[in-house]
Amino acid sequence: MSPNNQFKDFNEDSIIKFLQQKFSSSTAKALVGIGDDTAVIKTGKSYLLLTKDLLIENTHFIFKVHPPYLLGRKCLNVNLSDIAAMGGKPNYCLIGLGLSNKVDWAWLQEFFAGVESATREFGLELVGGDLSRSSTVMISVTIVGKSKYPVLRSGAKPGDLIYVSGHLGEAAWGLKLLKKGYSLGKNKEIDYFIHRFLDPSPNLKLGQQLVRQNFISAMIDLSDGLSTDLRRLCQVSHCGAELWVDQLPSSPLVRKFTSRPRDLTLHGGEDYHLLFTVPASREAVFTRWQKKNKYQLFCCGRIIEKNEIYLVWPTGRREVLRPRGFRHFA
Numbered sequence: 001m002s003p004n005n006q007f008k009d010f011n012e013d014s015i016i017k018f019l020q021q022k023f024s025s026s027t028a029k030a031l032v033g034i035g036d037d038t039a040v041i042k043t044g045k046s047y048l049l050l051t052k053d054l055l056i057e058n059t060h061f062i063f064k065v066h067p068p069y070l071l072g073r074k075c076l077n078v079n080l081s082d083i084a085a086m087g088g089k090p091n092y093c094l095i096g097l098g099l100s101n102k103v104d105w106a107w108l109q110e111f112f113a114g115v116e117s118a119t120r121e122f123g124l125e126l127v128g129g130d131l132s133r134s135s136t137v138m139i140s141v142t143i144v145g146k147s148k149y150p151v152l153r154s155g156a157k158p159g160d161l162i163y164v165s166g167h168l169g170e171a172a173w174g175l176k177l178l179k180k181g182y183s184l185g186k187n188k189e190i191d192y193f194i195h196r197f198l199d200p201s202p203n204l205k206l207g208q209q210l211v212r213q214n215f216i217s218a219m220i221d222l223s224d225g226l227s228t229d230l231r232r233l234c235q236v237s238h239c240g241a242e243l244w245v246d247q248l249p250s251s252p253l254v255r256k257f258t259s260r261p262r263d264l265t266l267h268g269g270e271d272y273h274l275l276f277t278v279p280a281s282r283e284a285v286f287t288r289w290q291k292k293n294k295y296q297l298f299c300c301g302r303i304i305e306k307n308e309i310y311l312v313w314p315t316g317r318r319e320v321l322r323p324r325g326f327r328h329f330a
Helices: 012-022 068-084 105-122 170-179 188-198 204-212 226-237 252-257 261-267 280-293
Strands: 030-032 039-043 046-056 089-099 125-133 138-147 161-164 218-221 240-244 274-278 298-304 309-312 318-320
Touching: 046 068, 068 089, 068 105, 068 138, 068 188, 068 204, 068 218, 089 105, 089 204, 105 125, 170 188, 170 252, 170 261, 188 252, 204 274, 218 226, 226 240, 226 261, 226 274, 226 309, 252 261, 274 280
Parallel strands: 089 125, 240 309
Antiparallel strands: 030 039, 039 046, 046 138, 089 138, 161 274, 161 298, 218 274, 240 298, 309 318
């Protein structure tokens, strides 16, 4: 990235690459620094997990549309999803707020009621933060967690199977409904989709169990879309992938309402499910465990050697999959 590049030319991945080169970790204790779901720091017999997310008005949420209670929950839950992708347990959080003149006391009370709800549900303790005035509402959350055996994005190997922990495209469809003027409380099905966008749930328990059982080789949470996040995992694992079109985890409910569910499945984002890889040698025992614990997990592809992502049809047709998920600087 050159100093002459304009802001419109930036993207999250190019900035992260620049920062990795400039601030590469130089200590033995920092197992992972910039570029994974969390930083991973060795502390005695376990690992400290550190993660941060920003939610910016008009980029990640619309002030008039997103109820403050659900926004309070979401700002924590999207961070908790990063902890889940490491198989970790969250412990502490800090929240920084930039508040515009649109914010009143009632909004602030509702926002922190949502924060409190999430901290109680997931065993977090709010221990600090910062407040400032801002032209738009900005939310910065840091979460500290721990894990005995963190799993990274970089462990996938050719032959590993690709799994996703739930149906994709539902949150993106909920956002489309909000943009069309729909709101909560009018229709049960519409409410379901809108809630999937406004109040995502992190897969903490599943992430912890996958790591504890030693089933998986790599994992990432799906925040920016399958096409984008799978490519990120493959890049750091120095491999590629094929996704099987007839086994993509498209939501049956989304298929009822749109003629192009595959686009939402591949590129929608905001689902916060886990994408993980299972070595072929662990497939049989993993499948038995999955059935025993009644998890609905979808096998939708395989890791390959060639450094590219392909869609593969049952006929054998192959097509390169370009990332078209959420872009933070679009």
